[in-house]
Amino acid sequence: MKLGQRFGADFQGVRSLKLDHETDFVQELIMDGEGRSEWVLVNPRMLIGLVGTIACYAWLFLTMGTSAFVPFAGAHSETLGGFHLCFTLGIIVSLAGMWLFSDFFSAHKPFQYGFALALSAIGAAGLWFSEPGGWQVLSSAASMGAGFGLLYGLYGEFVCLNFHASIKIYVLGIFCCAFVVCAGLLFAGAEMSFFFALLFPIVSFVAYACVFAFFHLGKQPVVDRKTSDARNRVVWRSYLATATAGMAAGFGLGCLLSTESVHSGAYVIAEVFVVGTCAFLFVDACRKNRVNETITMRFFLPFAAAAAFPLMFAPRPFKFVFAVLLLCGSLFPITCSLSAMCKHVALCDLSPIRAFSFGRLICFAGIVLGMALAFVGFSQVEIGGFTYEATSAAVVVVFMMLVIFSASFVMTEDNYPDEARIKHKETEGACDGAALDMGVGMPIRKLEAPGTESAEPAPGEEPVARPGIFHIKCEIVARTYGLSNRQREVLGMLAKGRNADYITEKLIISSHTAKAHIYNIYQKTGVHSRQELMDLVEDTDVSNAGTMLRDILDDRP
Numbered sequence: 001m002k003l004g005q006r007f008g009a010d011f012q013g014v015r016s017l018k019l020d021h022e023t024d025f026v027q028e029l030i031m032d033g034e035g036r037s038e039w040v041l042v043n044p045r046m047l048i049g050l051v052g053t054i055a056c057y058a059w060l061f062l063t064m065g066t067s068a069f070v071p072f073a074g075a076h077s078e079t080l081g082g083f084h085l086c087f088t089l090g091i092i093v094s095l096a097g098m099w100l101f102s103d104f105f106s107a108h109k110p111f112q113y114g115f116a117l118a119l120s121a122i123g124a125a126g127l128w129f130s131e132p133g134g135w136q137v138l139s140s141a142a143s144m145g146a147g148f149g150l151l152y153g154l155y156g157e158f159v160c161l162n163f164h165a166s167i168k169i170y171v172l173g174i175f176c177c178a179f180v181v182c183a184g185l186l187f188a189g190a191e192m193s194f195f196f197a198l199l200f201p202i203v204s205f206v207a208y209a210c211v212f213a214f215f216h217l218g219k220q221p222v223v224d225r226k227t228s229d230a231r232n233r234v235v236w237r238s239y240l241a242t243a244t245a246g247m248a249a250g251f252g253l254g255c256l257l258s259t260e261s262v263h264s265g266a267y268v269i270a271e272v273f274v275v276g277t278c279a280f281l282f283v284d285a286c287r288k289n290r291v292n293e294t295i296t297m298r299f300f301l302p303f304a305a306a307a308a309f310p311l312m313f314a315p316r317p318f319k320f321v322f323a324v325l326l327l328c329g330s331l332f333p334i335t336c337s338l339s340a341m342c343k344h345v346a347l348c349d350l351s352p353i354r355a356f357s358f359g360r361l362i363c364f365a366g367i368v369l370g371m372a373l374a375f376v377g378f379s380q381v382e383i384g385g386f387t388y389e390a391t392s393a394a395v396v397v398v399f400m401m402l403v404i405f406s407a408s409f410v411m412t413e414d415n416y417p418d419e420a421r422i423k424h425k426e427t428e429g430a431c432d433g434a435a436l437d438m439g440v441g442m443p444i445r446k447l448e449a450p451g452t453e454s455a456e457p458a459p460g461e462e463p464v465a466r467p468g469i470f471h472i473k474c475e476i477v478a479r480t481y482g483l484s485n486r487q488r489e490v491l492g493m494l495a496k497g498r499n500a501d502y503i504t505e506k507l508i509i510s511s512h513t514a515k516a517h518i519y520n521i522y523q524k525t526g527v528h529s530r531q532e533l534m535d536l537v538e539d540t541d542v543s544n545a546g547t548m549l550r551d552i553l554d555d556r557p
Helices: 005-011 046-065 081-100 102-107 109-129 135-162 164-182 193-214 225-231 236-259 265-286 293-312 316-347 352-378 388-410 419-428 433-438 469-480 485-495 500-507 511-525 530-538 547-554
Strands: 027-031 037-041
Touching: 046 081, 046 135, 046 164, 046 193, 046 236, 081 102, 081 109, 081 135, 081 236, 081 352, 102 109, 102 225, 102 352, 109 135, 109 193, 135 164, 135 193, 135 316, 135 352, 164 265, 164 316, 225 352, 236 265, 236 293, 236 316, 236 352, 236 388, 265 316, 293 316, 293 388, 316 352, 352 388, 469 485, 469 530, 469 547, 485 500, 485 511, 485 530, 500 511, 511 530
Parallel strands: none
Antiparallel strands: 027 037
């Protein structure tokens, strides 16, 4: 993939760093002369997975935010609250099933894919042939939601395993692209809205089938539920924050859906603001990454209460303004929580199906609650004899009370898994060895104690003069493949799981030099990823080293 001539020789060190289709892909952030970063995906096959992921999220956004999948409703009519609620409940049921039976689904991905395809097809056919006001609409929406949830879990696993190196950038890029393609509904027209929306589930299923075959996802090692739960370091306050963000998104969506139609000017404004918010977050993640998880939640909760309060007295034609603000504000914690959770899955080697499904289950539970409140408060039907103004004011008060209740817990400590801390613990190996023995549910903030490169001898013991077994294995690999002295240093850090940023800081070299060393090591040893290099060092047989072992021991200080 070409980056343009302005990178010059800086790109020479990594431009050939491509992998076979059976291995993990490699992604790099190349720095130009002015310190800006460029996002590079060097395995073209991963583009199919990206396209499928974008289509999957576009499917979700269209179904949650419009009535495109309800042909008789028309693109210009107001939404059907029951359709959206049943679709979301179907997602929750499927996510709960994946979480409860994660071992089965992790080991039987073709079954999960086929089940998702069947449920989605049944739901789409039911919606096409259903009549207005019939129970078929609700059951078909639930069926499609369950099918989407199953496929969503598969794509969640795909993202967790393959994009974790720069997960926040990828998540925001996916969100931004998905919202942009959803804008096509504004130009499709009422007659073609159903067929336009149907393209996205079709692309999602076709793309995942290709990715499954390309990367042999059925042969991925399975982490059982007990092991995954023991390694999980996310505390309940983080899930509460995720649920609150989902509730705000659902409340904003419900208000927008109850008061506006798809082709109205309000939807155009909403589309522009939502895409602009995602674009802002994407640029921030690529540059300074100042919008982290903890800061986002601390600012979002007061913002959510402030944005919802005017809904109590704002005239009906202007309610969409505050609903759009609430929806855009909820994108900050939702995208942050999604990227942090995916990073956590890769960092602590959790079961992607189990961890992803539970995290998203909490988010969608909040969305259902927020939507239900909005549909009750902003519907045109009088409930219990109360007027529209009284009902809308009551649900806004309930929403604000729930937000304040959540804030009283979430804002007291740094409960959100901050990306910078996760990245730091990735380089320090926080999720290996003794760190995992600290107990289930240990917050990430508890794992931030600075580590040391080597263990100190126990009291009363003499210092060990011989090099450790790890050092010996690295030396054997270095001598076997003819690595230079500097490459040996880099090899030792890579074999410990360190990344290019850590090597750059530790050796006081430029990022391009560090990446060039990594590339040369990969070329000489014949590996294609850091994990393969770690396996090569770990599998090195010291007992068969012979004279090389004696030379290594004789060369010790």
